[in-house]
Amino acid sequence: MTTSTALLLADLAGVMVFAASGASAAVAKRLDLFGVVFVGFVAALGGGIVRDLVIDEVPPLAFADWRYATTAAVTAAAIFWLHPQFARLRTTVLVLDAAGLGLFTVTGTLKALDAEVPPVGAVLIGMITAIGGGLVRDLLTGEIPVVLRREIYAVAALTGAILVVLLNVLGYTGPIPLTAAVLLVFGVRLVALRRRWSAPVPTPRTGVPPQ
Amino acid sequence: MTTSTALLLADLAGVMVFAASGASAAVAKRLDLFGVVFVGFVAALGGGIVRDLVIDEVPPLAFADWRYATTAAVTAAAIFWLHPQFARLRTTVLVLDAAGLGLFTVTGTLKALDAEVPPVGAVLIGMITAIGGGLVRDLLTGEIPVVLRREIYAVAALTGAILVVLLNVLGYTGPIPLTAAVLLVFGVRLVALRRRWSAPVPTPRTGVPPQ
Amino acid sequence: MTTSTALLLADLAGVMVFAASGASAAVAKRLDLFGVVFVGFVAALGGGIVRDLVIDEVPPLAFADWRYATTAAVTAAAIFWLHPQFARLRTTVLVLDAAGLGLFTVTGTLKALDAEVPPVGAVLIGMITAIGGGLVRDLLTGEIPVVLRREIYAVAALTGAILVVLLNVLGYTGPIPLTAAVLLVFGVRLVALRRRWSAPVPTPRTGVPPQ
Numbered sequence: 001m002t003t004s005t006a007l008l009l010a011d012l013a014g015v016m017v018f019a020a021s022g023a024s025a026a027v028a029k030r031l032d033l034f035g036v037v038f039v040g041f042v043a044a045l046g047g048g049i050v051r052d053l054v055i056d057e058v059p060p061l062a063f064a065d066w067r068y069a070t071t072a073a074v075t076a077a078a079i080f081w082l083h084p085q086f087a088r089l090r091t092t093v094l095v096l097d098a099a100g101l102g103l104f105t106v107t108g109t110l111k112a113l114d115a116e117v118p119p120v121g122a123v124l125i126g127m128i129t130a131i132g133g134g135l136v137r138d139l140l141t142g143e144i145p146v147v148l149r150r151e152i153y154a155v156a157a158l159t160g161a162i163l164v165v166l167l168n169v170l171g172y173t174g175p176i177p178l179t180a181a182v183l184l185v186f187g188v189r190l191v192a193l194r195r196r197w198s199a200p201v202p203t204p205r206t207g208v209p210p211q
Numbered sequence: 212m213t214t215s216t217a218l219l220l221a222d223l224a225g226v227m228v229f230a231a232s233g234a235s236a237a238v239a240k241r242l243d244l245f246g247v248v249f250v251g252f253v254a255a256l257g258g259g260i261v262r263d264l265v266i267d268e269v270p271p272l273a274f275a276d277w278r279y280a281t282t283a284a285v286t287a288a289a290i291f292w293l294h295p296q297f298a299r300l301r302t303t304v305l306v307l308d309a310a311g312l313g314l315f316t317v318t319g320t321l322k323a324l325d326a327e328v329p330p331v332g333a334v335l336i337g338m339i340t341a342i343g344g345g346l347v348r349d350l351l352t353g354e355i356p357v358v359l360r361r362e363i364y365a366v367a368a369l370t371g372a373i374l375v376v377l378l379n380v381l382g383y384t385g386p387i388p389l390t391a392a393v394l395l396v397f398g399v400r401l402v403a404l405r406r407r408w409s410a411p412v413p414t415p416r417t418g419v420p421p422q
Numbered sequence: 423m424t425t426s427t428a429l430l431l432a433d434l435a436g437v438m439v440f441a442a443s444g445a446s447a448a449v450a451k452r453l454d455l456f457g458v459v460f461v462g463f464v465a466a467l468g469g470g471i472v473r474d475l476v477i478d479e480v481p482p483l484a485f486a487d488w489r490y491a492t493t494a495a496v497t498a499a500a501i502f503w504l505h506p507q508f509a510r511l512r513t514t515v516l517v518l519d520a521a522g523l524g525l526f527t528v529t530g531t532l533k534a535l536d537a538e539v540p541p542v543g544a545v546l547i548g549m550i551t552a553i554g555g556g557l558v559r560d561l562l563t564g565e566i567p568v569v570l571r572r573e574i575y576a577v578a579a580l581t582g583a584i585l586v587v588l589l590n591v592l593g594y595t596g597p598i599p600l601t602a603a604v605l606l607v608f609g610v611r612l613v614a615l616r617r618r619w620s621a622p623v624p625t626p627r628t629g630v631p632p633q
Binding site: 269 | 537
Binding site: 026027029030031032033034035036038039049053056058059060062063064065066069070080083139140141142 | 265346350356
């Protein structure tokens with residue numbers, strides 16, 4: 001198996017995981033079959049579409065390579081019918097989602113660096129690739145995005161994107177350091193879930209009850 | 212009348228219809244005059260803007276050709292003042308909307324194919340051109356997009372986009388097959404409205420009442 | 423100080439003001455530290471990112487020049503900790519926001535004209551640059567965008583964008599006429615705030631109570 005085949009397979013695994021999470025959210029809102037597939041598609045591919053627009057890789061991979069859209073659509077449709085079983089796999093889903101987060105962070109940051117985006121921009125693009133799909137999923141289903149609320153999720157992506165940029169500056173761009181960056185995001189996210197770590201929330205003003 | 216004049220007129224008719232539907236939704240939410248015009252503009256031109264960004268046709272037609280923005284703005288402003296009369300035309304609006312859906316699906320898919328997007332991507336871009344404006348309209352007015360819920364709307368667009376790609380592969384790209392594709396979307400949508408067809412919704416889990 | 427340094431400083435001042443307004447909205451919704459910084463970033467830079475995508479200036483300035491993202495992030499983080507003091511500065515914030523609105527309108531319209539977008543499109547792009555960030559801020563925090571509701575806000579931007587295009591057509595593109603355009607937006611917005619001017623809202627249908 002060549003490196004690019006490995007990357008493609010890993011990328012499609014991330015697409016599957018995020019499509020499943022988007023489809024689950026849509027099922028919970030009782031959207032119809034099309035709505036479930038569409039939200040799954042957006043959750044899986046929305047972050048990458050924004051990334052590709054921003055680095056001028058057009059048409060975005062989600063439209064240029066049929067395997068992406070097909071993987072997302074088939075996964076989301078499967079969740080439409082299998083959601084009761086899927087719901088029981090909550091822990092598995094969270095672990096897979098953390099893996100997807102790590103993967104999309106690293107591939108997104110690398111693509112931005114390849115497009116000669118400077119370091120700070122590449123970090124932001126890497127993070128947006130990883131969290132963008134989930135953001136749009138929540139907007140489409142009428143929720144304030146969960147990533148903006150109470151969990152170490154985007155921060156895990158941010159950490160990984162910074163590591164990728166640092167490794168790139170230092171010249172470590174082989175598969176081993178990049179895998180380490182994926183594992184860093186994955187690990188931070190899992191530990192945060194386990195220990196219920198959260199980013200701090202604002203102190204309420206005196207006399208004003210929290211909303 | 213040349214073909215391109217016919218296409219332009221048809222395209223502007225679609226813009227009018229979608230601007231009217233966006234403006235009506237904004238009036239129902241009691242947005243102000245600017246809000247009504249803005250939501251009308253986005254509903255009419257949002258899908259096409261996304262399409263043009265994705266196929267790297269910049270600046271998008273909505274900004275490059277003043278007739279698009281002007282048509283959308285004038286229509287939406289007219290609805291602001293005439294909405295009580297417009298509300299009585301509900302059936303007319305639904306029929307016009309179905310026509311707009313067919314038109315935008317076909318022109319969107321064709322533009323994607325012209326930009327050398329592969330078949331699956333072109334189908335998706337055609338569908339997004341047709342349903343994108345309505346999606347953003349609903350997000351701006353605080354609704355879960357109706358296209359994701361209970362009607363055969365996006366599916367009609369999807370059917371038409373697939374037909375356009377098939378016709379293109381087979382070399383049938385003259386006005387007659389393309390008109391047939393517009394009519395297919397139009398017809399599927401109208402029959403769905405008439406018979407109250409819906410895409411299936413997920414089965415609730417046992418013991419869990421629908422939300 | 424050269425003209426381009428003056429423009430950069432003015433632009434970053436606009437970024438600070440809009441980051442502060444976005445962060446305040448996020449604090450009010452009790453988002454976590456990351457959410458506050460992210461909403462501040464989007465409110466400050468979202469309009470410009472859309473502008474740059476539409477005029478094909480990629481990667482957008484928000485990713486290409488680290489000073490933009492850093493200014494937005496530091497400002498938003500400061501609001502996270504200082505929000506009680508900031509809340510007392512409500513009038514100051516509204517005045518700064520009006521200044522930011524004027525500035526973003528003028529720079530956005532100019533960039534669109536430089537990219538050879540025709541007049542109507544350039545007006546729209548200038549307005550979207552100025553109001554886009556606030557729109558996305560409201561969507562992310564679960565509100566119908568305030569700019570679409572009851573205030574002369576977008577209309578102030580629209581006025582300024584039209585003035586910039588007219589000045590450009592007439593050949594007045596020096597710093598003095600452009601400053602006049604910034605002041606026009608600023609002034610219209612402040613007078614509207616002071617006099618509680620609003621754009622008209624639709625007349626309710628007889629017998630239908632306003633929603």
